[in-house]
Amino acid sequence: MSPSSPFAVPPKESEIDRLISRAVELHTLPAAVLEARRIMDDPRKNAQDVANLIAGDPAFSARVLRMANSAYYGFRRRIGTLSQAIVVLGFQAVRNLLLTAGVIEVFKSSKATYDHARFWTHSVATAIAAQEIATRAAMPQAQHAYVAGLMHDVGKAIIAQHMPEHARSIRELELAGAGTCEAEREIIGHDHADIGGRLVTAWGLPAPIADAIREHHQPQKSASGASDADVIHLADIVAKILLAERAACPLSLPVDGLSSRLGYDEKSLAEWVGAIAASLERAADFFQILGIWAATPAER
Amino acid sequence: MLPIATKDVVAGAVLASPVLDGDGRILLRAGTVLTAGILERLQAWSIQVVTLRGKDGESRDDVAAAEPGVSRLLARTIPLETIFPAGHGSREAAIIVRAFAAWQQTYKGAKQTEERKP
Numbered sequence: 001m002s003p004s005s006p007f008a009v010p011p012k013e014s015e016i017d018r019l020i021s022r023a024v025e026l027h028t029l030p031a032a033v034l035e036a037r038r039i040m041d042d043p044r045k046n047a048q049d050v051a052n053l054i055a056g057d058p059a060f061s062a063r064v065l066r067m068a069n070s071a072y073y074g075f076r077r078r079i080g081t082l083s084q085a086i087v088v089l090g091f092q093a094v095r096n097l098l099l100t101a102g103v104i105e106v107f108k109s110s111k112a113t114y115d116h117a118r119f120w121t122h123s124v125a126t127a128i129a130a131q132e133i134a135t136r137a138a139m140p141q142a143q144h145a146y147v148a149g150l151m152h153d154v155g156k157a158i159i160a161q162h163m164p165e166h167a168r169s170i171r172e173l174e175l176a177g178a179g180t181c182e183a184e185r186e187i188i189g190h191d192h193a194d195i196g197g198r199l200v201t202a203w204g205l206p207a208p209i210a211d212a213i214r215e216h217h218q219p220q221k222s223a224s225g226a227s228d229a230d231v232i233h234l235a236d237i238v239a240k241i242l243l244a245e246r247a248a249c250p251l252s253l254p255v256d257g258l259s260s261r262l263g264y265d266e267k268s269l270a271e272w273v274g275a276i277a278a279s280l281e282r283a284a285d286f287f288q289i290l291g292i293w294a295a296t297p298a299e300r
Numbered sequence: 301m302l303p304i305a306t307k308d309v310v311a312g313a314v315l316a317s318p319v320l321d322g323d324g325r326i327l328l329r330a331g332t333v334l335t336a337g338i339l340e341r342l343q344a345w346s347i348q349v350v351t352l353r354g355k356d357g358e359s360r361d362d363v364a365a366a367e368p369g370v371s372r373l374l375a376r377t378i379p380l381e382t383i384f385p386a387g388h389g390s391r392e393a394a395i396i397v398r399a400f401a402a403w404q405q406t407y408k409g410a411k412q413t414e415e416r417k418p
Contacts, residue, residue, distance in 0.1 A: 061348075125370075237396065241393065242374060242400055243373045274403045277403040277404075
C-alpha cells in the first residue's frame with residue numbers, strides 16, 4: 001500500500017483475512033443443491049429421482065414447472081408434473097436453474113449495500129455467454145463455464161455485504177480513477193477475484209472453476225492452452241457490452257493471445273456474439289423465474 | 301397458464317384453473333379473484349402452487365406477463381466509449397459491438413414481422 005494514498009486505511013491483514021474467512025463460512029451452498037448435483041452426476045439416477053428431491057422444495061418446484069411451461073420451450077400441452085418438466089428441460093438446465101437460484105438465495109441480503117438485480121443480471125448473463133463460448137471453443141469441460149461465469153464476481157458481493165466500510169473506500173478510489181481490482185487490493189489486500197476463488201474452493205467445487213474465477217481478469221497467467229479463465233474473460237466482456245454496463249476493472253481487452261487460445265477470428269467472434277445475444281434473449285423468462293428484475297438505468 | 305408459488309401471488313390475481321384438495325374436490329373455481337383473505341386460506345390449506353390468468357384474459361402468468369427486463373436491455377443501442385473507459389477499448393471490443401449491432405437489426409426486423417402477423 002502506498003503511504004501517499006489519501007484513501008489508505010492502516011493495513012490490518014489478519015483482521016481482513018478473518019473477515020473474509022467468516023464471510024466465506026457464512027455463505028454455504030444449500031445441501032439440496034449439492035444433493036441434486038450428486039444425483040444428476042449419477043448415471044443410474046433418472047428424472048423421477050431428481051423430481052423426488054426437488055418436490056421437497058415447493059418454491060423451487062414451482063420454478064421448474066414455470067420454466068418448462070415458458071415460451072422458450074414452446075409446448076402446447078401444459079407440463080403438469082415435475083418429472084415431465086425435468087425430462088423436457090434436461091438435467092443440464094435443471095442443474096443450472098437449481099444452482100443459480102441457490103446461489104442467489106445464499107447472497108440475499110436485507111441490507112441494500114449493492115444493486116442486487118444488476119449484479120445478478122450481469123452474473124447470469126456472463127454464465128450464459130460462457131456456456132456458449134465454451135461449447136463453440138470445444139472446451140473439454142463446458143459445464144464448468146456456466147458455474148464459473150455465474151460465480152466470477154461473487155467476491156464483490158462478499159466485499160459489499162461484509163466489508164461495507166472497505167467497500168466505501170474502494171468506491172472512493174474508483175471515483176479517483178483507479179480500477180476496481182487495483183482499488184480492492186489497495187484497501188483490503190485482495191481483489192474480488194481472489195475472494196470468489198476462496199469461496200468456491202470452500203464449497204468444494206472443482207479446482208478449474210476456482211482457477212477460472214481467480215484468473216478471470218488476467219487469463220494469460222493460466223497454463224498453456226485455452227483455460228476456463230479465457231472463457232470467463234471473454235464472456236465477461238461480451239456480457240458487459242451486450243447489457244451496456246461500464247467496465248469495472250480497466251480491461252485492456254481482450255487480453256493478448258485470447259483469440260488463438262480460444263480459436264476464434266473476426267468472423268467467428270462475430271458469430272459467437274450473435275449466438276450469445278440470441279441466447280440471452282431466449283433466457284428472458286429464466287431471468288424472471290429467478291426473480292431478477294433487470295431495470296434499465298433510466299428506471300433505477 | 302403457468303404455475304406460481306402461492307406465497308408469490310399478489311392479491312387481485314385471477315385463477316386460471318381450479319384449486320383442488322387432495323381428493324380432487326374443487327376448493328376454488330377457475331376465474332376466482334384471489335383476495336388477501338383467500339390467499340391466507342390457501343396458505344392455511346397448504347396449497348403451495350396455483351395457476352393464474354393474465355390481465356389480457358389469456359392464461360398467462362402475471363409475473364411473466366411483465367415486460368422482460370433483459371429484452372429491454374438487449375434492445376438498447378450503446379456507444380463503445382460509454383462501456384469502456386477511454387483508451388481501454390480494443391479492436392476485438394469493436395468487433396463485438398458491431399456484431400451485436402448487426403444482431404439487434406436482424407432481431408428487431410424479426411420482431412416487427414412477428415407483430416404484423418394477424
